[in-house]
Amino acid sequence: MKVIKKEDLDDFVDELIAKDEREVVGVKSKDSKYVFDKLGKAEELELEYDVTILPPKKYFMPQRETLVEYETREGIEMKAVNEVVPRIIIGIHPYDLESIKQMDKVFADSPEDGNYLEKREKSILIGVNMQQFSEWSFAGSMGTATIEDGYDLMLTDLGDRYAVEIGSSKGRELLEEGSLKIRDAEPEEIEEVEKIEENIQDEFEKELDFSPRNLPWLLAEEYGDEDFWEENAEDCYSCGTCNIVCPTCYCFDVQDFNDISLEEGERMRQWDGCMLEAFAEVAGGENFREERAERYRHRFMRKGRYLYNRFGDIACVGCGRCASQCVPDIADPTNIFNKLWSDKDE
Amino acid sequence: MKPEERPKVAFFDFAGCEGDQLQIANLEEKILDLLNIVEVVSFREVMTEHSDDYDVAFIEGSITDTHNEERLKEIRENAEVLVAIGACATIGGINSIRNVQNFEKVQDRVYGDKRDHYEAWEKAKPAKAVVEVDYEVHGCPIDRDEFLHVVQSLVMGREPHIPDHPVCVECKLNENVCAFERDEFCVGPVTRAGCDSCCVNEGTICWGCRGMIDNPNEEAHEEVLEEYGLTVEEVIKKFDLYFAWQKEVREDE
Ligand code: SF4
Ligand code: SF4
Ligand code: SF4
Ligand code: SF4
Numbered sequence: 001m002k003v004i005k006k007e008d009l010d011d012f013v014d015e016l017i018a019k020d021e022r023e024v025v026g027v028k029s030k031d032s033k034y035v036f037d038k039l040g041k042a043e044e045l046e047l048e049y050d051v052t053i054l055p056p057k058k059y060f061m062p063q064r065e066t067l068v069e070y071e072t073r074e075g076i077e078m079k080a081v082n083e084v085v086p087r088i089i090i091g092i093h094p095y096d097l098e099s100i101k102q103m104d105k106v107f108a109d110s111p112e113d114g115n116y117l118e119k120r121e122k123s124i125l126i127g128v129n130m131q132q133f134s135e136w137s138f139a140g141s142m143g144t145a146t147i148e149d150g151y152d153l154m155l156t157d158l159g160d161r162y163a164v165e166i167g168s169s170k171g172r173e174l175l176e177e178g179s180l181k182i183r184d185a186e187p188e189e190i191e192e193v194e195k196i197e198e199n200i201q202d203e204f205e206k207e208l209d210f211s212p213r214n215l216p217w218l219l220a221e222e223y224g225d226e227d228f229w230e231e232n233a234e235d236c237y238s239c240g241t242c243n244i245v246c247p248t249c250y251c252f253d254v255q256d257f258n259d260i261s262l263e264e265g266e267r268m269r270q271w272d273g274c275m276l277e278a279f280a281e282v283a284g285g286e287n288f289r290e291e292r293a294e295r296y297r298h299r300f301m302r303k304g305r306y307l308y309n310r311f312g313d314i315a316c317v318g319c320g321r322c323a324s325q326c327v328p329d330i331a332d333p334t335n336i337f338n339k340l341w342s343d344k345d346e
Numbered sequence: 347m348k349p350e351e352r353p354k355v356a357f358f359d360f361a362g363c364e365g366d367q368l369q370i371a372n373l374e375e376k377i378l379d380l381l382n383i384v385e386v387v388s389f390r391e392v393m394t395e396h397s398d399d400y401d402v403a404f405i406e407g408s409i410t411d412t413h414n415e416e417r418l419k420e421i422r423e424n425a426e427v428l429v430a431i432g433a434c435a436t437i438g439g440i441n442s443i444r445n446v447q448n449f450e451k452v453q454d455r456v457y458g459d460k461r462d463h464y465e466a467w468e469k470a471k472p473a474k475a476v477v478e479v480d481y482e483v484h485g486c487p488i489d490r491d492e493f494l495h496v497v498q499s500l501v502m503g504r505e506p507h508i509p510d511h512p513v514c515v516e517c518k519l520n521e522n523v524c525a526f527e528r529d530e531f532c533v534g535p536v537t538r539a540g541c542d543s544c545c546v547n548e549g550t551i552c553w554g555c556r557g558m559i560d561n562p563n564e565e566a567h568e569e570v571l572e573e574y575g576l577t578v579e580e581v582i583k584k585f586d587l588y589f590a591w592q593k594e595v596r597e598d599e
């Protein structure tokens with residue numbers, strides 16, 4: 001572990017912004033909320049934040065992205081496109097780092113998704129331990145409040161200094177770049193970080209009443225309780241917000257857009273979500289999750305069961321974004337999971 | 347496309363502000379691309395000539411009297427393809443606010459003491475309430491790119507991509523702070539996306555100009571708005587700026 005003074009970290013970030021050829025992005029405030037965005041200077045960086053509106057996933061899989069450009073002037077000519085902007089991303093919370101680890105598995109699974117993987121490969125992830133907590137987060141219950149790996153560098157606020165844990169050779173190389181004033185952490189500082197990480201676990205207002213390991217079983221058990229799902233989905237708009245803001249949702253929709261010249265066009269992908277009515281519609285117009293309640297149930301099944309069965313991860317990292325941004329307030333996973341848990345013996 | 351193969355298109359206006367035709371007249375450099383794939387034979391906004399020989403008719407504005415109705419039916423007969431453009435033509439638009447107001451008062455306000463000379467309907471209707479409509483370009487006013495997309499789709503005989511999900515999808519893709527988190531209210535959760543949530547991006551709210559999605563959860567939205575502190579009258583007002591006609595049709599079903 002290393003230690004750096006806060007003002008020296010600022011200088012380091014300013015130097016990266018000025019000299020590094022990669023784009024430097026980090027957490028910035030937007031009205032009363034936070035977002036990951038390009039940094040103009042280190043001052044804009046907000047490392048004390050609760051949660052960002054969208055997760056950093058947008059840097060590896062942008063909201064909208066061109067996959068193919070085509071021309072039809074003389075026959076059809078296609079060109080695969082991957083617009084990779086190498087980035088240094090500063091200020092990622094542990095739950096988001098965990099979600100990136102999960103997404104790395106998903107996109108590396110065959111068929112490999114080169115557009116994601118290449119962007120991911122060219123990124124540096126600088127994490128930060130949480131100091132503020134969204135009232136909707138339950139990372140403590142999901143084991144994602146702190147993290148051992150998945151970052152290149154990890155910061156912990158120690159008042160006038162940051163402790164810096166090195167997570168990879170990419171992270172180490174970054175520290176060697178530039179004129180960084182850094183030293184080894186002393187035993188008291190290491191102890192302090194450990195104490196902070198221990199205390200973080202108890203900071204969450206929301207929690208799961210049981211171990212998340214029970215989720216795959218519980219969800220299989222309660223899948224057929226139609227009344228339960230219908231009751232809870234009654235106020236659902238099918239607006240997809242809970243999908244779009246989720247760090248472990250990765251569905252997209254692909255469409256061709258012809259230019260008005262009719263001679264060229266682009267194949268684009270855009271984030272999609274299983275809560276949207278058209279999502280499960282197949283050619284011919286049939287929809288195999290036509291009812292709101294079916295779609296509503298499906299999202300919880302995905303988070304707590306289906307992805308576990310496929311990749312071995314509970315695909316909810318407890319960030320609370322879905323819960324906080326759902327307008328009718330019906331998306332909170334702790335609410336649904338805890339209700340199912342207490343209903344299970346009935 | 348060879349010039350003589352281009353479909354002939356004509357624009358017609360009914361009760362509306364012509365804001366949509368203005369959007370088209372202002373296409374600037376793209377207007378030339380447009381003219382490569384269609385031949386405009388009638389467009390009052392930019393030309394004086396008029397022809398009744400057209401393949402595609404673009405309808406702007408809502409239908410508010412019998413005279414309108416007959417004229418639209420005639421256009422439908424003449425045209426192979428009929429496209430409604432702008433909220434007035436697709437959902438009744440702003441004009442349909444009067445559908446839920448006292449009709450005599452509306453007449454007084456609009457026509458004053460000349461009101462008896464006008465034989466206006468009590469309710470403003472969109473084109474599809476009167477004739478079959480093949481394509482719709484939503485919005486008040488329409489979005490130029492979406493208009494071009496619909497035109498090139500119809501020229502190529504393809505279905506255009508018109509979203510049937512709420513504005514919230516685009517709003518979240520754009521990472522906006524939700525109106526409800528700014529102590530404001532918004533009808534985005536029941537409104538059809540496709541405008542890239544442009545109003546919320548500018549820091550305001552969605553008023554619903556693209557009309558409701560096909561299967562909106564209005565009951566939930568009314569409840570939610572009330573929960574967030576709006577009175578029943580305010581809720582109704584929120585919904586009726588653009589949705590009056592759509593709501594009535596859904597209630598009748
Ligand atoms: S649960 Fe909430 S956020 Fe998700 S689709 Fe339904 S209304 Fe939207
Ligand atoms: S389901 Fe909700 S709480 Fe869980 S990871 Fe997704 S957005 Fe976060
Ligand atoms: S839809 Fe809006 S822009 Fe178009 S005519 Fe009506 S009021 Fe004007
Ligand atoms: S501001 Fe309106 S459109 Fe945007 S997410 Fe909130 S409710 Fe939806």
Ligand code: SF4
Nearest residue numbers: 541545552553554555
């Ligand atoms: S945000 Fe709402 S009011 Fe604004 S253009 Fe889109 S649909 Fe119309």
